[in-house]
Amino acid sequence: MALGAILSPTDAVATSIVRKLGVPKRIVTVLEGESLVNDATALVLLRTGIVAAAAGFSFITTLGTFAWAVVCAVVVGALAGALALRLRAWITSPTANTALGLTVPFLAFLPSEALGGSGLVAAVIAGVVCGQGSLRWLTPEQRMSDKLNWRTVEFLFEGAVFLIMGLELFGIVENNLAANEGIFKGMGIAALAFVIIIVVRALYVLPMLKIHTSRVKRTAQLRFAARAAGRAAAHDSDDAAKASPLAALPGADRVTQHRHSPKRLGRMRADIDYFDASPLTWRHNTVIIWAGMRGAVTLAAAQTLPRDTPQWDLLVFIAFLVAISSLLIQGLTLPFLVRALGLRKPGGTSAPHAEIRKIDHTLRKAAQAAIDGGALKRPNQQDFSPEMYAQPVSVLIAQFDPAKGQKPRELFEFELALIKVMRTRLHEVGRSGRHSTSALRYVLDELDAYEISVKLHLESEQ
Numbered sequence: 001m002a003l004g005a006i007l008s009p010t011d012a013v014a015t016s017i018v019r020k021l022g023v024p025k026r027i028v029t030v031l032e033g034e035s036l037v038n039d040a041t042a043l044v045l046l047r048t049g050i051v052a053a054a055a056g057f058s059f060i061t062t063l064g065t066f067a068w069a070v071v072c073a074v075v076v077g078a079l080a081g082a083l084a085l086r087l088r089a090w091i092t093s094p095t096a097n098t099a100l101g102l103t104v105p106f107l108a109f110l111p112s113e114a115l116g117g118s119g120l121v122a123a124v125i126a127g128v129v130c131g132q133g134s135l136r137w138l139t140p141e142q143r144m145s146d147k148l149n150w151r152t153v154e155f156l157f158e159g160a161v162f163l164i165m166g167l168e169l170f171g172i173v174e175n176n177l178a179a180n181e182g183i184f185k186g187m188g189i190a191a192l193a194f195v196i197i198i199v200v201r202a203l204y205v206l207p208m209l210k211i212h213t214s215r216v217k218r219t220a221q222l223r224f225a226a227r228a229a230g231r232a233a234a235h236d237s238d239d240a241a242k243a244s245p246l247a248a249l250p251g252a253d254r255v256t257q258h259r260h261s262p263k264r265l266g267r268m269r270a271d272i273d274y275f276d277a278s279p280l281t282w283r284h285n286t287v288i289i290w291a292g293m294r295g296a297v298t299l300a301a302a303q304t305l306p307r308d309t310p311q312w313d314l315l316v317f318i319a320f321l322v323a324i325s326s327l328l329i330q331g332l333t334l335p336f337l338v339r340a341l342g343l344r345k346p347g348g349t350s351a352p353h354a355e356i357r358k359i360d361h362t363l364r365k366a367a368q369a370a371i372d373g374g375a376l377k378r379p380n381q382q383d384f385s386p387e388m389y390a391q392p393v394s395v396l397i398a399q400f401d402p403a404k405g406q407k408p409r410e411l412f413e414f415e416l417a418l419i420k421v422m423r424t425r426l427h428e429v430g431r432s433g434r435h436s437t438s439a440l441r442y443v444l445d446e447l448d449a450y451e452i453s454v455k456l457h458l459e460s461e462q
Contacts, residue, residue, distance in 0.1 A: 080111070
């Protein structure tokens with residue numbers, strides 16, 4: 001059981017390879033979600049297997065331990081992530097904020113482990129909560145710092161895993177050679193395990209994705225139709241409802257609007273359109289199956305086995321051979337497979353320019369509406385257009401004319417207020433489900449970069 005848990009998690013390197021090949025974005029989404037969740041569940045199973053081997057195996061006890069480890073970790077991780085977001089929103093020092101961000105995994109890991117939960121699952125959940133809430137709670141500087149810092153941490157940790165394994169490999173091979181079977185037993189088991197994980201993955205992924213896609217699409221269609229019909233019925237009986245004594249109850253209008261919200265109908269319609277436009281055929285499923293490589297997580301999991309585990313050297317040797325074989329065989333052949341199946345598209349999975357321009361236009365309309373409605377007041381005699389926000393700040397400064405009584409500080413403060421309006425609108429657009437994540441991230445990064453530039457000029461005026 002422990003060996004199966006060690007070999008089960010996939011490596012995130014597959015996602016980076018597939019993304020560069022230009023495959024449909026839905027494949028990348030599936031692989032990203034898999035690499036995020038499977039690592040945690042695999043290590044929970046690994047710990048369960050180690051405990052069962054040491055204390056004896058009971059199916060009910062083992063199942064209860066696994067369930068508690070996951071449930072406890074989810075609750076603790078969500079609380080730690082929410083708390084970290086609010087603390088970081090209060091801290092203005094960039095250095096202190098970065099330090100606090102690096103402690104978030106430990107804030108989730110340690111309490112969860114103390115309560116008998118999975119520290120890794122808690123850290124994953126905390127990361128998801130922080131990632132989802134970063135747009136609302138964190139500043140552009142914090143988001144940019146997080147992106148760079150965690151990429152560096154990830155690179156160092158993955159390199160450390162392979163380095164440690166490389167340093168230990170000589171002794172592991174020597175110990176396997178000293179055994180009666182030599183290294184051929186480990187090589188044979190590793191080859192068999194490699195075949196098994198590919199076959200089992202195919203037997204699971206093919207029917208699972210097909211059933212999931214059809215079920216989710218059918219459910220979305222039924223719910224959309226039911227809510228649309230309910231909204232139409234509510235509209236037809238609106239006069240009758242207003243005449244009802246129940247209409248006088250506090251909050252009755254809000255309940256009706258919530259049950260038949262146009263935003264919820266729009267998100268359901270977007271889900272249906274998404275499944276219609278991005279079906280997962282047998283070609284996509286083939287890529288998903290072959291992209292399930294093993295790598296750093298498998299090596300790290302193997303090294304967490306207690307040293308007194310029977311045949312420890314053999315188990316770690318098997319894990320090393322499977323991980324290296326998977327990275328070399330699947331990693332090197334994946335580009336050829338994608339091209340052979342005709343799934344490669346020029347330009348990769350980057351956001352299409354038409355979609356980015358559409359989002360930009362929506363944000364500028366929101367900015368113009370705020371100006372026209374009086375929510376934002378132009379600086380003195382400043383002729384401003386929302387089209388300016390995508391231009392370098394130097395272009396904006398070039399329009400500044402001290403002879404007209406214009407003050408640079410007022411101009412930059414107006415820009416920041418305008419960016420806040422655009423960011424709020426971007427959050428609403430993102431929740432509608434009508435645009436891809438890549439396009440939304442591109443526009444958010446562009447808006448963050450512009451805000452940082454404006455703040456720098458504002459600080460120079462102080």
